[in-house]
Amino acid sequence: MKKVLTKNINHLLLILKPDRFYKPDWNKYTSRTRQQYACIIAIVLGLMLGCANKDTISQALYIKGDLVLDYQPKSNLVQKQSILSKPKYPVIDVHTHFSGDVTPAFLIEKMDALGIKAIVNLSGGYGVKLDQMLEKFSHYGPDRLIIFCNLDLSKIDDSDFSEQMEAFLSAAHAKGARGLKIFKNLGLTVKDKTGQIVAIDDVRFDPVWEKAGELGMPVLIHTADPVAFFKPTDRFNERLMQLKRHPNWSFYGAAFPERETIIAQRNRVIARHPNTIFIGAHVGNSAEDLTMISKLLDSYPNFYVDVAGRVAELGRQPYTARKFLIKYQDRVLFGTDRYPGKPAQPRYTIYYRFFQTQDEYFDYYDHPFPPAGEWKIYGVFLPDEVLEKIYCKNAQRVLGLR
Ligand SMILES: [Zn+2]
Known part of the structure; x- marks a missing residue:
């Protein structure tokens, strides 16, 4: 009983x-x-x-x-546990977000402690916010604290939208913005007056992409999201726990375009503007399918990817990831989606361990719960020259840094 x-x-x-x-x-x-x-x-x-x-x-x-x-099973494997507090080569983090509330001195101190040469804040904004960002950070450390600007998409219905954005980009560049970041809302949620979602390859943006290329400003573009965010939030979803924590990260259903549709829009933009460098955020948001992303890299020499937030994906397929990173060693950029000193969910030392060591079956996070899904990762022990390119040299070249 x-x-x-x-x-x-x-x-x-x-x-x-x-x-x-x-x-x-x-x-x-x-x-x-x-x-x-x-x-x-x-x-x-x-x-x-x-x-x-x-x-x-x-x-x-x-x-x-x-x-x-x-x-929460505890692994009984007896293995080497590498603790890397600094990277083997200086790092440039091309994918960070910080607000004007942090101080440049704080960032520089944390960067030095973590072996980071430069960071790119993708949330530079536009208008007054951008001016303040540039004033506060770029002037303090022009080659260490780099600011990317963003477009004001609320102007999408203006008849001279393209001209306005071109002029904005030129002005932002003149003031010190080094690139343009496009957030995932383009193609996914932003609508114009017709009530339709604006496609990434909408012709109104063509002059903007072209201008970015002319100015030598790389476009870091976040398109779509992990595959799981476009699938039902049910017991078969490999990121179920993450979607339970953040239900608004689910883009499954008729209200949203298909994942493949928006990725195809982005790819057409990359194809149409060969003189503009596009950096696909989060391994082009296709880290689950490195064969597919390889084909894009083969097709478009102006396409690069960052690894921000995707060491969890790369590290659970270490054989494929290692081959991919070595083959595309000139096209992959280091990024975290954090910033040095950010207290929540730190990533730097875990990323160093992933790229540099042969450690096996370790956590890709340093907090109580798995941020993506219930799996472990394996290090890919990249050869030195590959490591140096991914950590630093590729970003240096793309951003025009010394
Ligand atoms: Zn981001």
């Missing part, structure tokens, strides 16, 4: 906890009294547990009628 009751309580506890993805086997609740009894206990316990344990997100397993909550 006790065993049956415990099992019923466990079932119902899971139903009551919103984070659990679990479907009960209702056939087990045959007797009405048992259902009511179990429900009352479950509600009381569920409330207690729910309050005490509100933000817990972890694996629950159901094995032969037993529930294992918060399953």
Whole structure:
């Protein structure tokens, strides 16, 4: 009796906890009294547990009628654990975001501690914000704190949108902005007055891409997102726990264009503007399919990728990733999507470990929960010359740095 009751309580506890993805086997609740009894206990316990344990997100397993909550197996492998506090070569992080609240002195101090030569803030903005960013950071360390500008897409319906953006780009460049960042909202959510989502290869942007090329400003473009964000948020989704934490990161359904559609729009832009350098953020957002991204790199010499936020993807396919990084050693740029000294979810030392070591089966994160999915990564021990290019030399060339 006790065993049956415990099992019923466990079932119902899971139903009551919103984070659990679990479907009960209702056939087990045959007797009405048992259902009511179990429900009352479950509600009381569920409330207690729910309050005490509100933000817990972890694996629950159901094995032969037993529930294992918060399953976190500890590896028993006996192996070398490399701790790399500094990179083998100076690093340029081409993919950071920081606001005007941090001070340049703080950034420089953290950069020096982590062996970072330069960082690119992709959130430079436009207008007054951009002016302030350039004033505060670029003037402080012109070759160390680099600012990319962004387009004001709220002007998309202006009849002279293209001319306005061209003029903006020229002015931003003259003031010290070194490149242009396009956020993922283009192609995904931005609409014009027709009510339609604006395509990335909309002709209104053509003069802007062309101008960027003329000015020698690389365009770092974030298009789409991981494959899992375009799939149903169900128990088959490999990033389910991440999507449970951030439901607004799901772009599944009729309200959004297909992932392949927007990636194809981006690719047409890259093809149409061979004199402009495009850097596909997050391994071109196709780190799950390195064969596909290889074909793009083969087709378009003006296409580069950064690795920001995708060491989790690269590190779980180390054989393929190593070959990819060596083959495209001139086209891959180091990036994190963090900034030096950012307290939340630090990445630098994990990235160094991934690129430099032969460590196996380690966490790609340094906080309590896996940010993407439940897997481990393996180091790709890149040869020195490849490492130096990906860490620094490619970015130096693309950004025109000394
Ligand atoms: Zn980013």
